[in-house]
Amino acid sequence: MYTNDLFLRAARGERVERPPVWLMRQAGRILPQYRALRASLSGFKELVSTPDLAAEVTVQPVDELGVDAAIIFSDILVIPEALGLDYTMVEKVGPRFPKVIRSKADVDALRPAADAPGHLGYVYDALDATKQRLADRVPLIGFAGAPWTIFAYMVEGGGSKTFSKARRMLYQDPQLSHQLLERIALATAVYLKKKVRHGADLIQLFDSWAGVLPPDHYREFSLRYIDLICRELTGTPVTVFAKDARHALSGIGQLSCQVVQLDWIADVDKARAQVQGKVLQGNMDPAQLYADTEQVAKATRAMLDRFGRGHIANLGHGVYPDTPLDGVKAFVNTVKAYRYGA
Numbered sequence: 402m403y404t405n406d407l408f409l410r411a412a413r414g415e416r417v418e419r420p421p422v423w424l425m426r427q428a429g430r431i432l433p434q435y436r437a438l439r440a441s442l443s444g445f446k447e448l449v450s451t452p453d454l455a456a457e458v459t460v461q462p463v464d465e466l467g468v469d470a471a472i473i474f475s476d477i478l479v480i481p482e483a484l485g486l487d488y489t490m491v492e493k494v495g496p497r498f499p500k501v502i503r504s505k506a507d508v509d510a511l512r513p514a515a516d517a518p519g520h521l522g523y524v525y526d527a528l529d530a531t532k533q534r535l536a537d538r539v540p541l542i543g544f545a546g547a548p549w550t551i552f553a554y555m556v557e558g559g560g561s562k563t564f565s566k567a568r569r570m571l572y573q574d575p576q577l578s579h580q581l582l583e584r585i586a587l588a589t590a591v592y593l594k595k596k597v598r599h600g601a602d603l604i605q606l607f608d609s610w611a612g613v614l615p616p617d618h619y620r621e622f623s624l625r626y627i628d629l630i631c632r633e634l635t636g637t638p639v640t641v642f643a644k645d646a647r648h649a650l651s652g653i654g655q656l657s658c659q660v661v662q663l664d665w666i667a668d669v670d671k672a673r674a675q676v677q678g679k680v681l682q683g684n685m686d687p688a689q690l691y692a693d694t695e696q697v698a699k700a701t702r703a704m705l706d707r708f709g710r711g712h713i714a715n716l717g718h719g720v721y722p723d724t725p726l727d728g729v730k731a732f733v734n735t736v737k738a739y740r741y742g743a
């Protein structure tokens with residue numbers, strides 16, 4: 402079905418000749434083509450909401466880097482927006498929500514979960530346009546934020562070191578917290594199923610703020626809703642990424658997902674033992690790519706040796722925007738030249 406289906410074969414746990422490779426945030430500021438296009442626009446949101454442009458930047462890393470998968474250019478914050486919480490992307494600051502969720506009235510004022518995915522037509526159009534441009538060269542990854550991470554932005558109103566307002570709500574009003582999480586999870590499940598209908602071959606769930614929750618809260622307020630989404634996506638491979646949450650791995654090992662993304666702090670051998678039977682994705686330190694290209698190649702081979710089979714090569718988090726393109730290419734090309742032993 403694809404000229405290069407290595408990524409999907411590896412994600413399904415099939416025996417492959419080498420690990421596939423792609424990078425989180427590969428469609429973005431590391432590429433001069435992206436920066437040029439981005440500079441001609443009013444901002445990030447124009448790019449996200451214009452299907453043809455989103456498709457163009459989605460395909461850029463496939464052309465420029467030769468990665469084994471594309472990831473649709475979008476953002477996890479389209480879900481809160483579709484639920485009725487508008488955001489702005491402030492240059493050098495990050496996302497800001499002028500209106501936030503603090504009370505039951507705020508939750509009740511949101512759109513019903515079943516209606517929200519209908520407001521994301523531009524994402525489905527971007528998937529359609531991307532599939533055309535890709536012309537079956539490589540598979541396309543769809544994604545969403547895990548419900549806890551989306552909740553964290555909706556309550557906090559933006560990024561935060563501690564997400565103390567979001568965590569406060571879990572203690573002060575667990576019932577309302579569950580109401581909001583359920584609404585996010587249901588909207589996300591419908592949205593992701595639509596993405597699959599528009600050509601997403603695998604879904605990655607980003608729980609970027611998993612690491613601020615204690616283990617019991619992680620199970621109650623995050624894992625439960627990731628599980629709900631995984632169950633809805635039967636037939637489509639899913640990758641789960643709980644960043645900075647070592648304690649979450651055993652629970653993630655019980656989910657019906659196929660792939661587990663590791664951050665760069667993770668101990669690969671321990672992770673393997675905790676999520677037996679799953680494919681691992683990751684986990685090079687993004688800062689490693691600042692080193693000279695020979696060092697990058699050496700570190701990449703060491704990482705591949707450590708993971709062995711059942712691995713999709715990636716970084717431990719998104720590639721930093723000022724990473725030299727040479728470092729990125731050394732990483733990708735080293736993986737592509739690697740071969741597993743017999």
Ligand SMILES: Cc1c2[nH]c(c1CCC(=O)O)Cc1[nH]c(c(CCC(=O)O)c1C)Cc1[nH]c(c(CCC(=O)O)c1C)Cc1[nH]c(c(C)c1CCC(=O)O)C2
Pocket residue numbers: 424425426427428429430439445472473474475476477478490494495496544560607609719
């Ligand atoms: C937490 C989160 C967000 N968005 C996302 C996450 C989860 C992954 C993670 O933990 O990083 C996910 C995301 N955001 C973006 C993608 C595109 C696909 C890809 O990986 O290439 C993906 C998968 C584009 C983007 N999303 C954003 C950019 C940069 C915007 C720009 O070009 O001006 C891109 C390319 C903006 C964004 N979006 C978000 C923040 C905090 C920021 C600001 C920080 C920054 O500037 O990098 C929210």
